[in-house]
Amino acid sequence: QVTLRESGPALVRPTETLTLTCTFSGFSLSSSGLSVNWIRQRPGKALEWLALVDGIGDKFYARGLRTRLTISRDTSKNQAVLTMTNMDPMDTATYYCARTPVTGNGGGWFDPWGQGTRVTVSS
C-alpha cells in the first residue's frame, strides 16, 4: 500500500523559510519512472503544482516560484523535502505531496496524495 504524509510547521512568519517533509511508504524514490510532487491549494482556489523530484534525482519547478523553491529527496529515509524561501501571506495554503506512478517528459498524474498540511503565513 502506497501512502504519503506531509509534515511541517502550521504557522510561519513573513520572510521566513518554510520546510515541508513528505514521508512515504510502499515505494522507493530510487526507482526510475516514479516521482514525488508538491502541490498547494490556497483557500478557495484551484490546485497549483509546485515541484517534482524523480527517481534519478532530476528536479522540476513551477516557473513563477522557481527562485524560491528547492526540492530534494532522501532515499534512505523515504522522504521528499520542499523548502520555500521568503514566505508571504499569499503563500497561506494547504500543501500536498503526491506520487507520480509513471513519469514522462512532462511529469505525470498524481496518485495517491497525502492528506495535506495547512500552512498559515502571518506575523
Added chain:
Amino acid sequence: DIQMTQSPSSLSASVGDTVTITCRASQTIMFWLAWYQQKSDKAPKSLIYEASSLQSGVPSRFSGSGSGRDFTLTISGLQPEDFATYYCQQYNSYPITFGQGTRLEIK
C-alpha cells in the same frame, strides 16, 4: 505555460443525471491529461489518467475522452457521493498545470 480552461465553472444536477465537464488546453497535449475529484477539505483523488484510463478502484460511471486540446469527463448516473469539485491537469510539458475546477452541486 500551458493554460487549462474548464467549463462550466459550476453546475447543478440531480442524482441519476449524466453530466459532462470540458477541459481545453491552450496548446496540444496529446492525451497527457488527468482528472481529479476533490471533496471539501479533503485531498484530491485521481479518477482518470492518459485522458481515458480509469484509475483502479474508480467506478465505471466515470469516463474520460479527448485528445489534442479538447477533453471531457463524463459521469453517468450521478450518485450522492459524486457531488464535489473536479479538476483537469496536463502533464504534456513542464510546468504541470491544472484547470480552475468545476464545482458540481446537487440540484
